[in-house]
Amino acid sequence: MTAAERIWTAGLVIIGDEILSGRTHDKNIAQIATWLQVQGIRLSEVRVVPDIEERIVEAVNALRAANDYLFTTGGIGPTHDDITVDAIARALDVPVVIHPEARVMLERYYASKGTELTDARLRMARVPQGAELIPNRMSGAPGIRIGNLFIMAGVPHITAGMLDSLTGTLEGGAPLLTETVGCWVAESEVADLLREVEQAHDNAQIGSYPFFREGRTGANFVIRSTDADTLKSCVDSLCDGLATAGHDFTPGGI
Amino acid sequence: MTAAERIWTAGLVIIGDEILSGRTHDKNIAQIATWLQVQGIRLSEVRVVPDIEERIVEAVNALRAANDYLFTTGGIGPTHDDITVDAIARALDVPVVIHPEARVMLERYYASKGTELTDARLRMARVPQGAELIPNRMSGAPGIRIGNLFIMAGVPHITAGMLDSLTGTLEGGAPLLTETVGCWVAESEVADLLREVEQAHDNAQIGSYPFFREGRTGANFVIRSTDADTLKSCVDSLCDGLATAGHDFTPGGI
The missing domain is CATH 3.40.980.10 (MoaB/Mog-like domain)
Structure with missing residues (x-):
């Protein structure tokens, strides 16, 4: 290691x-x-x-x-x-x-x-x-x-x-990098996609955080990795999958 | 018991x-x-x-x-x-x-x-x-x-x-009763009083929660007991002590 x-x-x-x-x-x-x-x-x-x-x-x-x-x-x-x-x-x-x-x-x-x-x-x-x-x-x-x-x-x-x-005085590792993608979708509709994209990317996790606002259902998907390339690839795959399924998404989260 | x-x-x-x-x-x-x-x-x-x-x-x-x-x-x-x-x-x-x-x-x-x-x-x-x-x-x-x-x-x-x-379906005991007294005083000035009043009342605790607002120092004192009489006696003793020491206090907290 x-x-x-x-x-x-x-x-x-x-x-x-x-x-x-x-x-x-x-x-x-x-x-x-x-x-x-x-x-x-x-x-x-x-x-x-x-x-x-x-x-x-x-x-x-x-x-x-x-x-x-x-x-x-x-x-x-x-x-x-x-x-x-x-x-x-x-x-x-x-x-x-x-x-x-x-x-x-x-x-x-x-x-x-x-x-x-x-x-x-x-x-x-x-x-x-x-x-x-x-x-x-x-x-x-x-x-x-x-x-x-x-x-x-x-x-x-x-x-x-x-x-x-x-600040800066403690020994640490590579900072965990995160990106958020928001979508006005019930998380249950994209559960398979989330699982598949996560499984295809070692060293990345996707968290799904649903919300209800103004009577509408949405979710923010938070992608985490210590590696910038892995993070980008995982975010891109997720956005491609959402687009293919016909869901508008908001980079940065809703 | x-x-x-x-x-x-x-x-x-x-x-x-x-x-x-x-x-x-x-x-x-x-x-x-x-x-x-x-x-x-x-x-x-x-x-x-x-x-x-x-x-x-x-x-x-x-x-x-x-x-x-x-x-x-x-x-x-x-x-x-x-x-x-x-x-x-x-x-x-x-x-x-x-x-x-x-x-x-x-x-x-x-x-x-x-x-x-x-x-x-x-x-x-x-x-x-x-x-x-x-x-x-x-x-x-x-x-x-x-x-x-x-x-x-x-x-x-x-x-x-x-x-x-x-609500109401779980077996519980006597609810914990609380009262708050607020005071524009540094808690360190009344630390002895707080300790003495608490020690004089079994089955009551006093928590001291300092704050800094608009450049001034204050604290809320939260008195807790499962017994209403003990709670009242503890609150009264604390308020008497604060008054004797020349501190204005606010029942209900600041």
Whole structure:
């Protein structure tokens, strides 16, 4: 297997009762998935778990064993329900320590706001021993990197800033290339075509995503490959097949 | 433990490469979580897995062993990437059969559209042996119930219709009651108060959800309990504490 063929994967553990209660709509899955794809890393599994230490430990250990990278979101703030650092330290079997740089960052941040670094705020400088910091320009509280494990915020725009500072620093494979073809057709009418075109192209997958809009049925077909030529050939075959069957299609999707 | 204290839980497996690629933003977690809460059932864990049979089997078996109910979304359409029924049949170690009622429903649906039940469309009548159907008024293709396992669509408004027809049919416990109090304060300033109020109330949890809007810092505090009196006492204590500390608060949240 060449370097280009090696597939790098990541797991994601989303920590938060607020997602499991339906109160907060998660935005981190899509954001992290999209970012990973640009880094040549495939999001392989997501688990959403409650703010319970043993449940976090279990999910973190399962997904870090199965993937090259592990990301977590949520539970790194200053309040009593923020237990991610403790859970991850337990999963890694290392103690929790105050990171000196994080303490300085928080001192500066709160000084700039004319207020003090209280004990509760100092919680945000706690890291599993051996960790580095991931800068966060938004709120002073950093994310945490320990080996291939990345501990990020729950608030999506803070996580966005942390991802930004990690861009280009992770080893990945060939990015997965995708193209979308949209068609006002019931996917069941072209199911055979989709299967045949996919089977004729190794190293390409076709996903079919139906929708109903304004009382009409349609579908977007997403073609994925790590190889540009394969992708093009697969898209061309699909479009030829749709045209032959008398279906108008929209390159780029509907 | 009385019947009212028994906590009923559900797991959710979301099946779909389109979620893991970031292409589609999941809406089913929040929708199913909210619906479950009204039924007195707590969503305990969510796993998002790719369209790979063994990965679906693994997630389904793990979450059905750990919970009273298991829901899945995605992968029940007519195309080659719809493999949920096969995977769940394998997880349950039963064969896949054509459900006679589902066949009739699909025949009627396509006849009403002036078209035929092709082999691809007949795939949507396949169920794990022993299953019942969950009506779907939207597209003719039903959801599937087999014991405490519920196989739902990926398209959110179709899943909504399936949930609707299940409303009130599942045994659950006391619904989790919640109240929200919003405050324009950095959560780190009131972290001690939150912890103390929670500790003083058994059977109540307080979640703290910070936000940044229009350049200002605030947080919503969500108080949860299955007991109305405990909930009220916990909310009152928190509001008293916020007022004493000089913070204006907004009942119902910001």
